Amino acid sequence: MSIEITPALRDRLENTLRCLAIDSVNAANSGHPGAPMGMAAMAIELWDRHMRFDPSDPDWPLRDRFVLSAGHASALNYSLLHMFGFEMPMGELRNFRQLGSRTPGHPEYGHTPGIEVTTGPLGAGFAHGVGMALAARMTRARFAVRDEEEWSGPGQHVVYGIVSDGDMMEGISSEAGSLAGHLGLGNLIYMYDDNKITIDGSTDLSFSEDVQARFVAQGWHVQRCDGNDAIAIGDALRVAREETERPSLIICRTTIGYGSPNRAGTSSAHGSPLGEEEAKATKRSLGWPPEAQFLVPDDVRDYLNQCVLSKRIQRREMDGELANWQRHQPELSAEWKACRARKVPTDLVARLTEGLEKKDAATRKHSHEIINRLAEAVPCLVGGSADLACSNLTEIKSSSAVGEVDESGERFSGRNIHFGIREHAMGGIVNGMALDGTFLPFGATFLVFSDYARPGIRLAALMGIRSTFVFTHDSIHVGEDGPTHQPIEHLDSLRIIPGLTVLRPADGIETAMAWAWVAQAAEGPAALALTRQTLPALERPAGFVLEDIWKGAYVLREVEGEAQGTLLATGSEVSLAVAVAERLQGEGISLRVVSMPSAELFDAQPEGYRNAVLPSEGAPVIAMEAGMGDTLRKYLGGRGMLYGIHRFGASAPGAEVAALLGFTPEKAAEAVRNHLS
Numbered sequence: 006m007s008i009e010i011t012p013a014l015r016d017r018l019e020n021t022l023r024c025l026a027i028d029s030v031n032a033a034n035s036g037h038p039g040a041p042m043g044m045a046a047m048a049i050e051l052w053d054r055h056m057r058f059d060p061s062d063p064d065w066p067l068r069d070r071f072v073l074s075a076g077h078a079s080a081l082n083y084s085l086l087h088m089f090g091f092e093m094p095m096g097e098l099r100n101f102r103q104l105g106s107r108t109p110g111h112p113e114y115g116h117t118p119g120i121e122v123t124t125g126p127l128g129a130g131f132a133h134g135v136g137m138a139l140a141a142r143m144t145r146a147r148f149a150v151r152d153e154e155e156w157s158g159p160g161q162h163v164v165y166g167i168v169s170d171g172d173m174m175e176g177i178s179s180e181a182g183s184l185a186g187h188l189g190l191g192n193l194i195y196m197y198d199d200n201k202i203t204i205d206g207s208t209d210l211s212f213s214e215d216v217q218a219r220f221v222a223q224g225w226h227v228q229r230c231d232g233n234d235a236i237a238i239g240d241a242l243r244v245a246r247e248e249t250e251r252p253s254l255i256i257c258r259t260t261i262g263y264g265s266p267n268r269a270g271t272s273s274a275h276g277s278p279l280g281e282e283e284a285k286a287t288k289r290s291l292g293w294p295p296e297a298q299f300l301v302p303d304d305v306r307d308y309l310n311q312c313v314l315s316k317r318i319q320r321r322e323m324d325g326e327l328a329n330w331q332r333h334q335p336e337l338s339a340e341w342k343a344c345r346a347r348k349v350p351t352d353l354v355a356r357l358t359e360g361l362e363k364k365d366a367a368t369r370k371h372s373h374e375i376i377n378r379l380a381e382a383v384p385c386l387v388g389g390s391a392d393l394a395c396s397n398l399t400e401i402k403s404s405s406a407v408g409e410v411d412e413s414g415e416r417f418s419g420r421n422i423h424f425g426i427r428e429h430a431m432g433g434i435v436n437g438m439a440l441d442g443t444f445l446p447f448g449a450t451f452l453v454f455s456d457y458a459r460p461g462i463r464l465a466a467l468m469g470i471r472s473t474f475v476f477t478h479d480s481i482h483v484g485e486d487g488p489t490h491q492p493i494e495h496l497d498s499l500r501i502i503p504g505l506t507v508l509r510p511a512d513g514i515e516t517a518m519a520w521a522w523v524a525q526a527a528e529g530p531a532a533l534a535l536t537r538q539t540l541p542a543l544e545r546p547a548g549f550v551l552e553d554i555w556k557g558a559y560v561l562r563e564v565e566g567e568a569q570g571t572l573l574a575t576g577s578e579v580s581l582a583v584a585v586a587e588r589l590q591g592e593g594i595s596l597r598v599v600s601m602p603s604a605e606l607f608d609a610q611p612e613g614y615r616n617a618v619l620p621s622e623g624a625p626v627i628a629m630e631a632g633m634g635d636t637l638r639k640y641l642g643g644r645g646m647l648y649g650i651h652r653f654g655a656s657a658p659g660a661e662v663a664a665l666l667g668f669t670p671e672k673a674a675e676a677v678r679n680h681l682s
């Protein structure tokens with residue numbers, strides 16, 4: 006489908022890209038010109054002759070994905086979007102890095118059409134791409150059909166990426182690369198911009214490993230080529246695509262700041278504008294008109310227009326093939342569409358909450374039951390744990406694991422994902438799967454190790470995507486494993502991530518409603534904090550409406566007449582608060598109890614509701630949480646009290662640690678009594 010191109014015209018395409026990046030960075034007087042200049046040959050070869058996309062429909066599900074893991078090279082990505090006809094007018098390139106532009110400092114998903122993933126934190130894009138490739142393989146296994154070696158149906162696209170020295174140095178690329186190699190993600194192709202330069206200078210300063218040997222050892226197919234030789238790059242990409250059982254790395258030797266007489270090959274090309282004089286000198290050395298800025302020559306524009314046209318013809322053909330598959334596979338096609346629309350049955354809440362009203366259990370156990378009900382009701386649910394499936398209780402029992410060979414010889418038909426002990430990569434991979442758009446993915450570990458997954462959680466929040474993180478063993482009640490395994494600051498540290506909804510359910514009903522919210526109502530990422538220890542089923546007031554749980558907080562126990570205070574609690578401390586209220590009732594102290602499964606959902610309620618649940622004046626609010634609890638301070642009012650834990654825990658049976666730290670009905674009641682008196 007590619008149209009003929011002369012070597013001279015190809016050079017001009019590359020130089021157009023280089024010079025657009027130079028001009029954008031110069032205009033902003035800020036940014037990274039060196040990497041785009043060095044990557045231009047790789048990027049043009051990939052976008053022009055290999056990638057399948059339709060710039061008029063950036064969300065076309067069959068498109069190949071492009072991940073610029075070295076997000077600081079964003080000027081490259083924006084210039085490519087402009088050249089290949091996406092909604093990226095030249096004015097946006099001139100406005101690089103300015104407020105309100107479509108060209109922010111680093112690529113931002115959801116902000117710029119055609120950007121597949123937010124990158125910038127080095128290594129993150131690498132892992133997100135692995136998630137996208139995994140989602141594609143799982144899509145193909147579930148929905149496409151094979152006749153001999155020919156597939157028809159969705160999930161056949163390729164995930165391409167450009168990764169850099171910084172990506173390779175970051176540990177997350179080792180984690181994600183290891184899993185990609187283990188799973189044999191043959192639809193993943195990364196080009197490594199091996200320019201041997203980072204900010205501080207040569208990679209000799211800190212990076213001497215044999216990258217080729219490392220990736221071979223991880224089970225990748227590795228090639229090397231000259232990153233300025235378009236023919237060699239093209240050949241390597243074709244060989245990489247033919248390799249369908251292993252992910253591919255193409256190590257492309259490049260020169261940072263290619264073409265710049267005084268900066269090429271040095272770290273001075275990395276992160277500062279070339280400036281007017283050096284830009285002119287560079288253009289001259291590239292055979293470009295030195296005075297021209299933001300130039301796309303007519304012959305280049307004509308060629309690109311033709312290229313886009315042929316890509317759109319290719320898209321029509323592929324859509325035709327998909328329509329054929331849809332005709333022959335109406336059930337699979339309906340299920341695929343339902344997945345992509347993240348459809349849920351209208352009776353989901355009833356199905357998830359059924360029979361849990363009176364059941365005492367750890368919320369992780371409730372969650373297990375609910376995950377399995379949800380998996381039945383919502384086919385797009387997939388996920389797994391970072392080697393703690395037996396503790397996090399995340400297994401979808403009706404399904405096999407990804408990597409397990411099924412009766413048709415397929416390895417990706419399962420819905421359970423073993424991420425291995427790779428929480429950092431898991432964060433990115435879950436996000437990559439969410440970005441792919443077919444599945445509703447979750448990843449799990451202990452709450453204390455949410456720190457290890459935090460970069461991915463933050464990016465999920467920044468992108469506003471529906472990644473779910475299941476964190477069990479959510480407090481000092483973990484017990485014997487001791488302070489290294491007992492989260493203290495984690496609930497607070499998750500709650501302060503903008504856009505993340507933290508749900509800490511207090512019993513089976515709240516756990517079911519938390520999952521129902523994730524499947525039915527969430528518009529961004531969610532983190533579930535679940536207990537290891539058994540919790541009693543809560544008694545709710547007559548006429549209680551289950552959906553009130555989605556308001557983030559609700560009155561669980563009202564008192565007649567005037568209350569002397571309100572106990573505000575989350576998760577496992579809700580039943581503690583009830584026990585305290587009942588105990589003090591006998592002493593003539595009447596207390597309301599408010600359960601707060603999610604501070605974020607509560608904060609989003611109208612003021613009237615918030616004031617009715619937690620009056621801002623009058624009797625004090627006492628917040629109870631088996632953790633720092635500092636994010637609950639805003640609810641306390643002037644005379645309230647935070648009953649939390651401001652130290653690390655201890656290694657002992659859970660009940661003893663709880664007693665030591667005051668989390669028993671006796672001790673908590675005493676503290677409340679003292680405060681009120």
Ligand SMILES: Cc1ncc(C[n+]2csc(CCOP(=O)(O)OP(=O)(O)O)c2C)c(N)n1
Binds near residue numbers: 201204
């Ligand atoms: C996790 C993370 N740490 C640090 C940075 C800051 N940073 C941006 S670019 C860069 C150097 C990257 O070097 P390389 O990947 O070789 O890019 P090149 O010099 O080729 O442009 C660093 C340290 C970052 N973006 N992400």
